[in-house]
Amino acid sequence: MTPPEPAETRTTSPTAGRSPQTATLAEIAREAGVSAPTVSKVLNGRADVAPATRARVEDLLRAHGYRRRRAEASRSPLIDLVFHELESAWAMEVIRGVENVARDAGLSVVLSESAGRLTPGRTWADQVAARRPYGVVLVLSGLDESQRALLGSRSIPFVVMDPAGDPGADVPSIGATNWQGGLAATRHLVELGHRRIGAISGPSRMMCSRARVDGYRAALETAGLPVDPELIMAGDFHHETGYRQGLELLRRPDRPTAVFAGNDLQALGLYEAARELGLRIPEDLSVVGFDDLPVARWVGPPLTTVRQPLTEMAEAAAKLVLDLGREGGSPAATRVELATSLVVRSSTARYDGPVTSTT
Amino acid sequence: MTPPEPAETRTTSPTAGRSPQTATLAEIAREAGVSAPTVSKVLNGRADVAPATRARVEDLLRAHGYRRRRAEASRSPLIDLVFHELESAWAMEVIRGVENVARDAGLSVVLSESAGRLTPGRTWADQVAARRPYGVVLVLSGLDESQRALLGSRSIPFVVMDPAGDPGADVPSIGATNWQGGLAATRHLVELGHRRIGAISGPSRMMCSRARVDGYRAALETAGLPVDPELIMAGDFHHETGYRQGLELLRRPDRPTAVFAGNDLQALGLYEAARELGLRIPEDLSVVGFDDLPVARWVGPPLTTVRQPLTEMAEAAAKLVLDLGREGGSPAATRVELATSLVVRSSTARYDGPVTSTT
Numbered sequence: 001m002t003p004p005e006p007a008e009t010r011t012t013s014p015t016a017g018r019s020p021q022t023a024t025l026a027e028i029a030r031e032a033g034v035s036a037p038t039v040s041k042v043l044n045g046r047a048d049v050a051p052a053t054r055a056r057v058e059d060l061l062r063a064h065g066y067r068r069r070r071a072e073a074s075r076s077p078l079i080d081l082v083f084h085e086l087e088s089a090w091a092m093e094v095i096r097g098v099e100n101v102a103r104d105a106g107l108s109v110v111l112s113e114s115a116g117r118l119t120p121g122r123t124w125a126d127q128v129a130a131r132r133p134y135g136v137v138l139v140l141s142g143l144d145e146s147q148r149a150l151l152g153s154r155s156i157p158f159v160v161m162d163p164a165g166d167p168g169a170d171v172p173s174i175g176a177t178n179w180q181g182g183l184a185a186t187r188h189l190v191e192l193g194h195r196r197i198g199a200i201s202g203p204s205r206m207m208c209s210r211a212r213v214d215g216y217r218a219a220l221e222t223a224g225l226p227v228d229p230e231l232i233m234a235g236d237f238h239h240e241t242g243y244r245q246g247l248e249l250l251r252r253p254d255r256p257t258a259v260f261a262g263n264d265l266q267a268l269g270l271y272e273a274a275r276e277l278g279l280r281i282p283e284d285l286s287v288v289g290f291d292d293l294p295v296a297r298w299v300g301p302p303l304t305t306v307r308q309p310l311t312e313m314a315e316a317a318a319k320l321v322l323d324l325g326r327e328g329g330s331p332a333a334t335r336v337e338l339a340t341s342l343v344v345r346s347s348t349a350r351y352d353g354p355v356t357s358t359t
Numbered sequence: 360m361t362p363p364e365p366a367e368t369r370t371t372s373p374t375a376g377r378s379p380q381t382a383t384l385a386e387i388a389r390e391a392g393v394s395a396p397t398v399s400k401v402l403n404g405r406a407d408v409a410p411a412t413r414a415r416v417e418d419l420l421r422a423h424g425y426r427r428r429r430a431e432a433s434r435s436p437l438i439d440l441v442f443h444e445l446e447s448a449w450a451m452e453v454i455r456g457v458e459n460v461a462r463d464a465g466l467s468v469v470l471s472e473s474a475g476r477l478t479p480g481r482t483w484a485d486q487v488a489a490r491r492p493y494g495v496v497l498v499l500s501g502l503d504e505s506q507r508a509l510l511g512s513r514s515i516p517f518v519v520m521d522p523a524g525d526p527g528a529d530v531p532s533i534g535a536t537n538w539q540g541g542l543a544a545t546r547h548l549v550e551l552g553h554r555r556i557g558a559i560s561g562p563s564r565m566m567c568s569r570a571r572v573d574g575y576r577a578a579l580e581t582a583g584l585p586v587d588p589e590l591i592m593a594g595d596f597h598h599e600t601g602y603r604q605g606l607e608l609l610r611r612p613d614r615p616t617a618v619f620a621g622n623d624l625q626a627l628g629l630y631e632a633a634r635e636l637g638l639r640i641p642e643d644l645s646v647v648g649f650d651d652l653p654v655a656r657w658v659g660p661p662l663t664t665v666r667q668p669l670t671e672m673a674e675a676a677a678k679l680v681l682d683l684g685r686e687g688g689s690p691a692a693t694r695v696e697l698a699t700s701l702v703v704r705s706s707t708a709r710y711d712g713p714v715t716s717t718t
Contacts, residue, residue, distance in 0.1 A: 078469070081470075086451065086454060095445060095454075099471075108469050108471055109471070110467050111458065111468045111469070111470045112458075112468070113458055127467060131467070269657075272659075295654050298628075298658070299657070299658055299659065300658065300659050
């Protein structure tokens with residue numbers, strides 16, 4: 001494909017705090033001491049530009065806040081979808097959502113993994129710039145300053161789904177009401193009569209994980225129950241950790257009668273720990289998960305959990321990124337949280353044992 | 360990007376049964392009554408060619424068995440991965456395998472879904488031709504004649520993973536030893552003393568599914584046990600069907616004491632049916648799955664199953680497609696089945712009840 005070079009436009013730098021600057025491609029070329037086609041090559045991610053030249057051009061593009069016109073012709077019919085890691089079982093739900101929107105729009109989905117780093121590598125940003133997708137959806141990942149500048153200068157919009165860190169107030173994002181979910185899960189356990197309620201968190205660097213545990217705390221506090229830090233275990237959203245931290249919680253002499261497991265995979269690890277210790281769910285231990293993966297319905301007993309509408313969130317993120325990429329498009333809301341909801345199944349039951357703490 | 364037009368080569372049609380024909384791009388242009396750049400545009404999937412012209416050129420490309428030279432410069436750093444459907448829980452294992460190989464090769468993965476059809480739509484093939492990936496990995500899908508011709512003329516190789524139908528002897532494919540797996544699963548149950556052993560199949564149009572059930576039959580026959588067609592239920596590899604067909608099997612007065620569930624999801628559906636009927640696994644019912652998804656370890660009781668090395672199969676398929684795309688590359692084997700293996704966990708137990716049939 002040889003897309004026509006989009007017409008130049010003078011643009012204003014959107015970066016707050018800097019004075020607005022404008023430059024055309026030709027002006028940037030002059031300032032860099034190269035030809036305009038060379039600047040074009042850099043913008044198009046072509047390999048046949050000397051690294052030093054390329055760096056100089058990139059710096060100028062960034063300094064001038066240059067933004068390429070969003071000419072349809074210059075884009076490939078692709079959406080980039082980037083995962084923090086593909087290990088997680090819920091990645092499939094997200095892929096399906098983005099795939100739904102892409103298919104309707106006649107686009108294909110490019111999948112990549114930032115492989116455990118929270119921002120994808122520099123090479124990745126170069127590849128994205130070269131393939132010029134309609135937009136980028138990042139799952140539990142962010143972009144660093146230079147990656148944002150790189151995509152910005154090519155007018156490739158991006159949206160973060162379920163932000164892991166604090167993406168900054170100007171980053172478009174789609175999340176879920178994690179705090180409300182942690183609150184609803186724990187209130188459900190309190191209403192069943194539980195007083196010693198444990199929690200297994202996700203990684204503390206992820207905001208969604210902090211929000212869930214804060215919701216747990218708020219439920220206890222508003223019910224007048226003490227928050228015992230010893231009952232809050234550090235997790236990482238993996239099955240194995242639910243099992244290990246579950247064993248530790250359940251082996252205490254004053255073990256909790258119920259646990260908010262942080263997510264479904266940790267809940268399944270906790271199931272395994274309970275089985276190993278001969279504790280029955282829900283007779284001896286109530287468990288609440290978070291996510292509502294398909295597997296939550298399939299395990300024995302079916303898991304009470306907080307439904308996070310992952311596929312809908314992914315659809316919303318993909319639609320938002322397409323809206324952002326539309327010439328003149330200005331979506332109504334660029335930071336949205338979709339509602340979570342408690343799904344009561346069979347892993348939670350009334351607790352009528354000795355009440356160790358009341359108000 | 361404006362990749363240089365690859366040099367022309369006279370090629371011989373690889374299609375058996377036709378006389379070898381050769382043509383250059385210029386000859387095809389002359390025969391079609393168009394310019395050579397127009398033929399180039401068709402090959403590059405450009406939109407600015409009249410549909411009738413395009414069809415005429417495609418017909419000639421196919422008739423002459425034209426194959427574009429595999430010039431590195433003409434390809435995008437992408438691998439296409441096409442699923443029959445993204446519903447299946449094991450899609451994630453496959454994605455991970457292709458992603459591993461792609462990352463090592465500096466390529467990105469484009470994901471698409473043939474949405475329940477066993478060959479992806481025509482539009483899909485056009486999109487692939489336009490984006491010119493290094494190769495295409497199809498999961499449980501095939502390509503029709505015209506799609507094969509379209510990819511062939513662009514020298515875009517493809518590999519089918521775990522063929523659903525009969526892909527034809529000349530189609531490169533990576534599978535698993537499904538028949539051996541069905542045999543091992545059923546022999547395990549026979550060795551535990553089970554005599555009435557049910558089976559839930561996958562869809563009969565999928566060869567992998569037929570092979571598993573044939574392995575089941577072979578295990579019974581070689582043990583001198585009768586094959587009762589009433590105990591073989593038609594499934595479709597989904598949880599819901601395992602549940603429904605499981606209920607039907609388990610409600611019989613002469614219900615089987617063990618079931619080979621066809622895959623893990625159907626095994627989990629069968630778990631649910633057993634729970635509903637108050638049957639304990641493995642005390643009252645032994646269950647064997649197929650696939651060894653992560654969830655097989657997490658359910659209660661952990662599932663005995665046949666491990667299919669999905670991630671390794673996907674890696675092998677991606678490596679094979681890259682080998683096929685290499686100039687002058689001729690991989691040693693283009694039709695490979697990786698070994699399955701029985702993983703014994705806690706869902707199967709010895710049966711010491713009344714023996715209803717022996718030799």
